[in-house]
Amino acid sequence: MSFDKVAIIGLGLLGGSIGLATARYLPGVVTTGYDADPAVRARAAELGLAGTICASAADAVTDADLVILCVPVGAMGDAAIEIAGALRPGCVISDVGSSKQSVLAALNKALPGTTIIPAHPVAGTEHSGPDAGFASLFHSRWCIITPPEGTDSALVDALSAFWSALGAKVDVMSPRHHDLVLAVTSHLPHLIAYTIVGTASDLEEVTRSEVIKYSAGGFRDFTRIAASDPTMWRDVFLNNKEAVLQMLQRFTEDLTALQRAIRVGDGDTLFDHFTRTRAIRRSIIDEGQDDARPDFGRGDHED
Amino acid sequence: MSFDKVAIIGLGLLGGSIGLATARYLPGVVTTGYDADPAVRARAAELGLAGTICASAADAVTDADLVILCVPVGAMGDAAIEIAGALRPGCVISDVGSSKQSVLAALNKALPGTTIIPAHPVAGTEHSGPDAGFASLFHSRWCIITPPEGTDSALVDALSAFWSALGAKVDVMSPRHHDLVLAVTSHLPHLIAYTIVGTASDLEEVTRSEVIKYSAGGFRDFTRIAASDPTMWRDVFLNNKEAVLQMLQRFTEDLTALQRAIRVGDGDTLFDHFTRTRAIRRSIIDEGQDDARPDFGRGDHED
Numbered sequence: 001m002s003f004d005k006v007a008i009i010g011l012g013l014l015g016g017s018i019g020l021a022t023a024r025y026l027p028g029v030v031t032t033g034y035d036a037d038p039a040v041r042a043r044a045a046e047l048g049l050a051g052t053i054c055a056s057a058a059d060a061v062t063d064a065d066l067v068i069l070c071v072p073v074g075a076m077g078d079a080a081i082e083i084a085g086a087l088r089p090g091c092v093i094s095d096v097g098s099s100k101q102s103v104l105a106a107l108n109k110a111l112p113g114t115t116i117i118p119a120h121p122v123a124g125t126e127h128s129g130p131d132a133g134f135a136s137l138f139h140s141r142w143c144i145i146t147p148p149e150g151t152d153s154a155l156v157d158a159l160s161a162f163w164s165a166l167g168a169k170v171d172v173m174s175p176r177h178h179d180l181v182l183a184v185t186s187h188l189p190h191l192i193a194y195t196i197v198g199t200a201s202d203l204e205e206v207t208r209s210e211v212i213k214y215s216a217g218g219f220r221d222f223t224r225i226a227a228s229d230p231t232m233w234r235d236v237f238l239n240n241k242e243a244v245l246q247m248l249q250r251f252t253e254d255l256t257a258l259q260r261a262i263r264v265g266d267g268d269t270l271f272d273h274f275t276r277t278r279a280i281r282r283s284i285i286d287e288g289q290d291d292a293r294p295d296f297g298r299g300d301h302e303d
Numbered sequence: 304m305s306f307d308k309v310a311i312i313g314l315g316l317l318g319g320s321i322g323l324a325t326a327r328y329l330p331g332v333v334t335t336g337y338d339a340d341p342a343v344r345a346r347a348a349e350l351g352l353a354g355t356i357c358a359s360a361a362d363a364v365t366d367a368d369l370v371i372l373c374v375p376v377g378a379m380g381d382a383a384i385e386i387a388g389a390l391r392p393g394c395v396i397s398d399v400g401s402s403k404q405s406v407l408a409a410l411n412k413a414l415p416g417t418t419i420i421p422a423h424p425v426a427g428t429e430h431s432g433p434d435a436g437f438a439s440l441f442h443s444r445w446c447i448i449t450p451p452e453g454t455d456s457a458l459v460d461a462l463s464a465f466w467s468a469l470g471a472k473v474d475v476m477s478p479r480h481h482d483l484v485l486a487v488t489s490h491l492p493h494l495i496a497y498t499i500v501g502t503a504s505d506l507e508e509v510t511r512s513e514v515i516k517y518s519a520g521g522f523r524d525f526t527r528i529a530a531s532d533p534t535m536w537r538d539v540f541l542n543n544k545e546a547v548l549q550m551l552q553r554f555t556e557d558l559t560a561l562q563r564a565i566r567v568g569d570g571d572t573l574f575d576h577f578t579r580t581r582a583i584r585r586s587i588i589d590e591g592q593d594d595a596r597p598d599f600g601r602g603d604h605e606d
Contacts, residue, residue: 194561198576
């Protein structure tokens with residue numbers, strides 16, 4: 001089985017990219033789209049982010065056999081309530097949120113008796129909004145599907161096939177394990193980046209202009225992540241609190257150990273640590289999860 | 304006045320790039336090069352990183368009117384001692400180290416009575432060694448020159464002109480201020496990146512394979528910086544200890560505040576912080592210090 005009519009609720013970076021990718025790679029699939037912001041709906045219509053842009057969420061999901069909620073994780077419950085009365089029997093509800101236990105709980109509460117299969121494509125950029133989407137966003141990126149126990153495996157397979165068609169590689173795991181994995185691979189890095197960019201902005205002895213001028217020494221890398229959508233990330237931290245705090249505790253312990261090594265002048269500990277961390281970059285490049293060119297292939301290093 | 308014969312001691316990423324850039328943009332300038340590692344010297348000769356690759360540091364600096372030490376900051380003193388007897392009168396000694404107070408002290412001690420003008424081009428990639436260099440590395444990047452008080456301004460101007468010719472923008476400041484600025488724009492970001500990559504590698508509940516697969520959620524950005532040269536970075540932290548510890552203290556306070564906001568569910572504090580950090584990215588792009596394309600223009604997002 002496969003999905004013939006897909007409704008996309010929320011037309012930002014992720015929702016827009018799903019619409020564009022479906023049009024390109026699954027041209028037989030009908031898409032409808034809705035966004036709570038009228039300006040985003042108008043822009044989405046201009047850009048053709050879905051086959052039809054609807055005036056209400058209920059209109060968008062009528063007749064859909066797959067609904068994908070692409071709103072901040074804190075807004076999932078309300079978005080589900082809006083469509084609850086309009087779903088056709090057998091419709092599968094999915095999403096793209098960065099935390100999965102909280103989303104599953106919110107959707108279960110709003111849509112009792114409905115088939116809910118949460119998903120998370122691990123892809124994105126620091127840009128947001130309807131203009132940020134593009135059809136190849138999911139190419140070679142992983143999409144994690146977190147079906148609750150007892151979900152019909154044919155439906156899980158159909159959702160996997162949908163994401164594979166969009167170019168993604170698919171993994172299946174429990175919502176709890178997803179939240180732990182993403183806490184370290186995504187949520188903690190974002191928290192650290194947001195923190196250091198704030199720290200650098202607030203100094204007295206070093207001006208903001210100096211921070212900007214000399215950012216090529218490393219700082220600029222963090223500013224990309226710290227430019228991500230504030231609403232989305234507020235919701236992620238509030239909705240994956242336990243796992244984020246757990247990873248943060250580990251990070252703080254490790255940072256304290258390196259801080260101590262610097263204070264006492266323990267060069268061997270620093271050298272050993274810095275040597276060990278080098279290997280993981282090579283693995284990420286070998287697995288096709290990053291650009292092998294120096295400095296991510298930034299334009300200013302073309303030669 | 305200008306420099307006609309430039310000796311480059313240390314032929315890794317920075318030294319090699321200086322040699323290649325001088326050949327391209329200052330073809331009338333004669334360059335000599337030396338590296339303590341015979342294998343690096345052999346490779347440097349193959350790659351043409353300097354006009355002549357010499358068998359000793361003393362040979363390389365004979366007749367030079369500018370010597371640039373491109374070795375880890377902890378090795379500056381020993382490198383200076385090696386050339387002490389071979390310098391011609393009036394020769395200017397400079398370097399490319401990432402900490403300036405400690406380098407100035409080490410060079411003053413090893414080369415009393417010599418004109419020493421430390422410098423730091425804020426440029427690089429995560430790669431190191433003789434194969435990592437390229438002629439355009441310094442294009443539009445800042446080079447900070449930190450002359451001690453009383454330095455002949457004509458010599459500072461000549462060094463500025465040399466770096467300008469290589470494509471850099473030049474600033475002059477005190478060694479102390481340099482060390483504070485770089486602690487926040489470069490040293491702290493590297494320490495944080497090295498820490499989080501180590502933390503992610505050491506988890507029990509999340510495998511290293513999972514960390515690698517889902518690294519596109521943010522983590523992979525940190526692995527680039529954490530792949531930088533371990534010897535260079537050990538020396539940076541040992542030689543700019545006070546400023547790094549000062550910045551680290553600020554960072555830890557700010558991280559603790561965000562951690563508390565997550566724990567108590569204070570979404571407004573998170574949202575305000577995340578909104579504030581967005582603006583600085585735009586300034587960095589406007590100042591030409593980073594690539595404006597989403598995700599640094601990584602190849603996998605070409606569409």
